[in-house]
Amino acid sequence: MEKEGRISCSSYEIGERADILDTKVRKDLSSFGQFGIAGRGYKIKNLKKKIEEIIGKDSIWKIAVIGVGNLGTALLKYPGFKEECCKIVLAFDSDPQKIGKIIDSVPIYDIESIEREIRKNNLKIGIIATPSEEAQNVVNRLIKSGIKALLNFAPVSLSVPDDIKIIDIDLTARLEALAYYLTHK
Amino acid sequence: MEKEGRISCSSYEIGERADILDTKVRKDLSSFGQFGIAGRGYKIKNLKKKIEEIIGKDSIWKIAVIGVGNLGTALLKYPGFKEECCKIVLAFDSDPQKIGKIIDSVPIYDIESIEREIRKNNLKIGIIATPSEEAQNVVNRLIKSGIKALLNFAPVSLSVPDDIKIIDIDLTARLEALAYYLTHK
DNA sequence: ATAATATTGTGTTTTTTTTCACAATAATTG
DNA sequence: CAATTATTGTGAAAAAAAACACAATATTAT
Ligand SMILES: NC(=O)c1ccc[n+]([C@@H]2O[C@H](COP(=O)([O-])OP(=O)(O)OC[C@H]3O[C@@H](n4cnc5c(N)ncnc54)[C@H](O)[C@@H]3O)[C@@H](O)[C@H]2O)c1
Ligand SMILES: NC(=O)c1ccc[n+]([C@@H]2O[C@H](COP(=O)([O-])OP(=O)(O)OC[C@H]3O[C@@H](n4cnc5c(N)ncnc54)[C@H](O)[C@@H]3O)[C@@H](O)[C@H]2O)c1
Numbered sequence: 001m002e003k004e005g006r007i008s009c010s011s012y013e014i015g016e017r018a019d020i021l022d023t024k025v026r027k028d029l030s031s032f033g034q035f036g037i038a039g040r041g042y043k044i045k046n047l048k049k050k051i052e053e054i055i056g057k058d059s060i061w062k063i064a065v066i067g068v069g070n071l072g073t074a075l076l077k078y079p080g081f082k083e084e085c086c087k088i089v090l091a092f093d094s095d096p097q098k099i100g101k102i103i104d105s106v107p108i109y110d111i112e113s114i115e116r117e118i119r120k121n122n123l124k125i126g127i128i129a130t131p132s133e134e135a136q137n138v139v140n141r142l143i144k145s146g147i148k149a150l151l152n153f154a155p156v157s158l159s160v161p162d163d164i165k166i167i168d169i170d171l172t173a174r175l176e177a178l179a180y181y182l183t184h185k
Numbered sequence: 186m187e188k189e190g191r192i193s194c195s196s197y198e199i200g201e202r203a204d205i206l207d208t209k210v211r212k213d214l215s216s217f218g219q220f221g222i223a224g225r226g227y228k229i230k231n232l233k234k235k236i237e238e239i240i241g242k243d244s245i246w247k248i249a250v251i252g253v254g255n256l257g258t259a260l261l262k263y264p265g266f267k268e269e270c271c272k273i274v275l276a277f278d279s280d281p282q283k284i285g286k287i288i289d290s291v292p293i294y295d296i297e298s299i300e301r302e303i304r305k306n307n308l309k310i311g312i313i314a315t316p317s318e319e320a321q322n323v324v325n326r327l328i329k330s331g332i333k334a335l336l337n338f339a340p341v342s343l344s345v346p347d348d349i350k351i352i353d354i355d356l357t358a359r360l361e362a363l364a365y366y367l368t369h370k
Numbered sequence: 371a372t373a374a375t376a377t378t379g380t381g382t383t384t385t386t387t388t389t390c391a392c393a394a395t396a397a398t399t400g
Numbered sequence: 401c402a403a404t405t406a407t408t409g410t411g412a413a414a415a416a417a418a419a420c421a422c423a424a425t426a427t428t429a430t
Contacts (some may be wrong), residue, residue: 010407017342022407023389030409038408039396055361056368063360070262074255075356080340086360125363148370149363151356155265157202165366167359171260171336174352175248175271176240178310178334181350183241185333195377207377208419215379223378224426 002044010041057085064090064123064147066138067130068098068108071153075127076103086125090117094134111138118145128152139166186229195226242270249275249308249332251323252315253283253293256338260312261288271310275302279319296323303330313337324351 001009011029012022029035035050036042052058063081065072068091075081076088093099094111101108109117118126126147128135135154142150143164150166152158155173160166186194196214197207214220220235221227237243248266250257253276260266261273278284279296286293294302303311311332313320320339327335328349335351337343340358345351 012407019342021389024387026407026409027388034409036408037396038394039406041407054365056364057361059364059368061360061364061367070259074259077255080357081360084357084361085364086357124367125360149367151359151363157204163370165363165370167362169354169356169359171354172265172269172271174336174354175246175266175310176242176269177352178336178350179241179244179246179270180239182246182309182334183244185348185350197377206419209417211377211379212418219379221378222426223424224376226377 002048006044008041008043011036014042052085055085059085061086061125062089062121062123063087063125063127064092064114064118064121064142065106065127065129066092066111066114066142067128067134068093068095068101068103069129072127072129073103075129076106079104088127090121090123092117114138114141115145118142118147122146124148126150128154128158130154132156187233191229193226193228196221199227237270240270244270246271246310247274247306247308248272248310248312249277249303249306249327250291250312250314251277251296251299251327252313252319253278253280253286253288254314257312257314258288260314261291273312275306275308277302299323299326300330303327303332307331309333311335313339313343315339317341 001013010022011025014025015022018025026036032054033050035047063086065075065088068076072091072093076091081088088106091103091106091108092111092114093108098108099110124147126142126149128138128150130138132154135152135156136158139150139152139158139160143160148164150158150160150164152166152168153171155170157168158166186198195207196210199210200207203210211221217239218235220232248271250260250273253261257276257278261276266273273291276288276291276293277296277299278293283293284295309332311327311334313323313335315323317339320337320341321343324335324337324343324345328345333349335343335345335349337351337353338356340355342353343351
């Protein structure tokens with residue numbers, strides 16, 4: 001909406017775009033504070049800033065990608081993350097052909113140096129883009145190095161301690177959800 | 186578990202791996218039928234087959250990828266989909282440099298031929314991997330061509346009719362969820 | 371054959387999420 | 401300046417999801 005030049009909007013409009021009810025938009029926001037004006041709605045700029053504060057976008061989170069294959073490379077080349085709070089600053093791979101290369105100004109390090117580099121740069125977020133078989137081992141090393149949050153593309157369920165947040169992106173499962181819809185609708 | 190050579194398992198074990206309670210595993214399965222044996226658990230092979238039937242994996246779903254950039258290419262090269270119910274059979278791009286190429290035996294067609302090719306091949310699932318600005322237009326054309334389900338990687342909310350299923354994969358939003366966790370835990 | 375153990379499927383309860391309903395408020399119109 | 405309109409924030413109600421509790425059942429051990 002900001003890009004469209006809009007100044008303010010109602011919870012109804014937000015809900016329309018997010019495909020949820022206006023009342024849910026307001027209830028959800030209300031758990032963080034009061035950001036709107038009765039009868040007028042929300043100032044888009046202001047609401048965006050408030051949400052960014054809530055998310056923690058003010059601090060820039062530096063990220064490591066493990067596994068620079070098809071998917072890892074796509075992530076390194078994606079400029080969209082930089083525009084948000086997240087910046088990929090390090091990558092790791094086990095393939096000697098890839099180690100030492102730089103993709104979009106992100107250096108690819110030897111996986112064997114992962115503990116040292118993660119600690120040195122004080123990274124807290126890691127993205128798993130290695131083959132499934134390597135994922136648990138990589139995760140163990142990341143956690144030992146101080147990583148606290150993980151985005152996992154490998155289609156395996158990884159065990160992590162309770163204080164580590166892990167979000168799985170299982171694309172095959174998502175496609176299967178579409179297949180389920182098609183067979184049952 | 187099948188790969189590990191296991192024959193049967195309990196709902197407790199499934200829950201442990203999926204990080205949910207055993208009782209939820211059983212309740213969820215119970216909405217499709219009774220697949221277990223009291224006191225013995227589930228036969229892994231059998232349960233897998235039943236779940237595949239529920240999802241609709243018996244029929245192979247042919248898929249089109251629109252936008253063969255960094256991400257689209259990674260998807261085309263991913264062998265994991267073939268092993269499941271989903272097979273990418275067509276790709277589309279607007280870049281003359283890419284049109285006509287074949288990646289991992291998937292031909293890249295001109296976006297201008299999208300309606301014809303989708304209809305001809307009777308595809309029902311599409312993956313959006315174009316820039317955000319193009320996404321809505323591409324979706325409109327896909328729906329006109331008979332596509333019923335969409336996986337969308339563009340970080341925009343797309344409008345589709347009620348009978349079209351769309352699943353959004355917003356990676357930036359997922360990274361922001363990790364940032365939120367780190368700032369608030 | 372009986373007891374002990376493991377574990378399912380489901381009715382009931384609890385918790386969480388979503389929706390409803392409306393008073394409060396800000397701006398606009400007549 | 402009163403009436404009308406738009407829209408928020410929130411307590412209450414409804415709906416949905418998750419967890420609990422346990423009878424039923426299959427197997428193994430005694
Ligand atoms: N490509 C996709 O579209 C796609 C889709 C869904 C899921 N995935 C999953 O994402 C992950 C990556 O997929 P991909 O297609 O990029 O695979 P890929 O084989 O192209 O890349 C894997 C990379 O990891 C590196 N690697 C292997 N072992 C490593 C280790 N121990 N430490 C560090 N690096 C290591 C390899 O050298 C390679 O560069 C896989 O788990 C895959 O199942 C990918
Ligand atoms: N690369 C990533 O890791 C990543 C991460 C998050 C989100 N995304 C999103 O996924 C989408 C694709 O990302 P990407 O990095 O592959 O981008 P990209 O620029 O590398 O590729 C986009 C491709 O789409 C093609 N294209 C443009 N207009 C088209 C049209 N009208 N019809 C058909 N093809 C068209 C381009 O020629 C190009 O090949 C974007 O919306 C991006 O925001 C990508």
